[in-house]
Amino acid sequence: MHPTKKIRQTDSVAFLGPKGTFSYECATQVFGDAEYVPCQSIAKVLETVQTNKADYGIVPFENSTFGTVLQTLDFFVNTKHANDSDQPHGFVILDQHYLTVHHNLLGQDTELDRIERVYSHPEALGQCSKWLDKHLPKANRVPVGSTAQAAEKAKQDRTAAGISSIACADIFGLHVIEKDIENLANNTTRFFVIGKKVRQPTKNDGTLVMFTLNHDQPGSLCDALAIMKDHGINLTKIDSRPSGKGLWHYMFFMQFDGHMNDDKVKLAMKSFKPKVLDFMIMGSYKKQLQ
Numbered sequence: 001m002h003p004t005k006k007i008r009q010t011d012s013v014a015f016l017g018p019k020g021t022f023s024y025e026c027a028t029q030v031f032g033d034a035e036y037v038p039c040q041s042i043a044k045v046l047e048t049v050q051t052n053k054a055d056y057g058i059v060p061f062e063n064s065t066f067g068t069v070l071q072t073l074d075f076f077v078n079t080k081h082a083n084d085s086d087q088p089h090g091f092v093i094l095d096q097h098y099l100t101v102h103h104n105l106l107g108q109d110t111e112l113d114r115i116e117r118v119y120s121h122p123e124a125l126g127q128c129s130k131w132l133d134k135h136l137p138k139a140n141r142v143p144v145g146s147t148a149q150a151a152e153k154a155k156q157d158r159t160a161a162g163i164s165s166i167a168c169a170d171i172f173g174l175h176v177i178e179k180d181i182e183n184l185a186n187n188t189t190r191f192f193v194i195g196k197k198v199r200q201p202t203k204n205d206g207t208l209v210m211f212t213l214n215h216d217q218p219g220s221l222c223d224a225l226a227i228m229k230d231h232g233i234n235l236t237k238i239d240s241r242p243s244g245k246g247l248w249h250y251m252f253f254m255q256f257d258g259h260m261n262d263d264k265v266k267l268a269m270k271s272f273k274p275k276v277l278d279f280m281i282m283g284s285y286k287k288q289l290q
């Protein structure tokens with residue numbers, strides 16, 4: 001059983017809606033019976049947990065084909081510090097879940113020639129770019145809030161199609177024009193489970209932190225990363241996004257092995273923090289096989 005399934009049945013889970021999205025599929029795999037709260041955007045999912053309107057939230061973090069989900073990172077960047085806390089105001093990452101993602105072209109009309117536009121979430125359009133280039137090179141690619149919103153749009157327009165989960169064909173009463181149109185057959189999205197409380201260490205965990213740096217000081221990133229090496233902590237992913245603090249100024253995201261409450265990690269963070277600015281621990285989660 002997945003560790004997160006220990007929740008009470010009355011707990012509520014915010015997800016990128018409506019029902020039929022991959023976020024919904026992931027949420028039901030993780031939480032089973034729960035009260036589900038559909039949200040219009042990834043930012044709204046996080047805000048819903050932040051403002052206590054749901055106990056948990058599910059957000060996509062990265063995809064094996066198209067990379068990091070920028071909408072999620074950018075919400076993290078804008079998260080405010082709560083007093084002097086190392087943790088962002090209102091939520092922590094407490095678990096993760098991998099979902100195999102198969103995309104399908106859905107529409108009212110099954111003739112490819114008549115499709116003038118294709119709706120989907122920007123991540124899904126990216127994950128299906130090769131199929132679209134080959135089979136629908138002239139169709140406009142229109143980004144919408146989620147893959148299920150794409151199916152909703154396709155239901156309103158005979159000359160459009162949506163890239164969505166297979167479940168959306170039944171939910172919205174659409175034909176499956178083409179199945180499995182993702183660039184890579186093993187297309188997988190990694191989701192974070194967001195909540196209020198950090199989980200206990202399991203001896204096989206990962207942690208995500210974010211920070212900025214003094215960009216004028218040569219070697220400041222190198223000096224910070226050297227601390228992790230010195231403490232024998234393995235780094236597993238680094239991202240950067242505009243920090244919002246000025247032109248060409250960045251927020252760095254660093255993922256590494258270990259739990260924020262492990263003594264080894266605590267010691268490393270004590271030395272790491274003075275080397276960086278705006279440091280925040282986003283959370284720790286059990287590492288899993290995909």
Ligand SMILES: O=C(O)C(=O)C[C@]1(C(=O)O)C=C[C@@H](O)C=C1
Pocket residue numbers: 016020021022023024060063069101121123124145146147148189
């Ligand atoms: O639109 C959806 O179905 C979502 O749940 C969002 C999302 C994403 O943002 O990555 C989730 C999984 C897939 O990678 C495609 C889209």
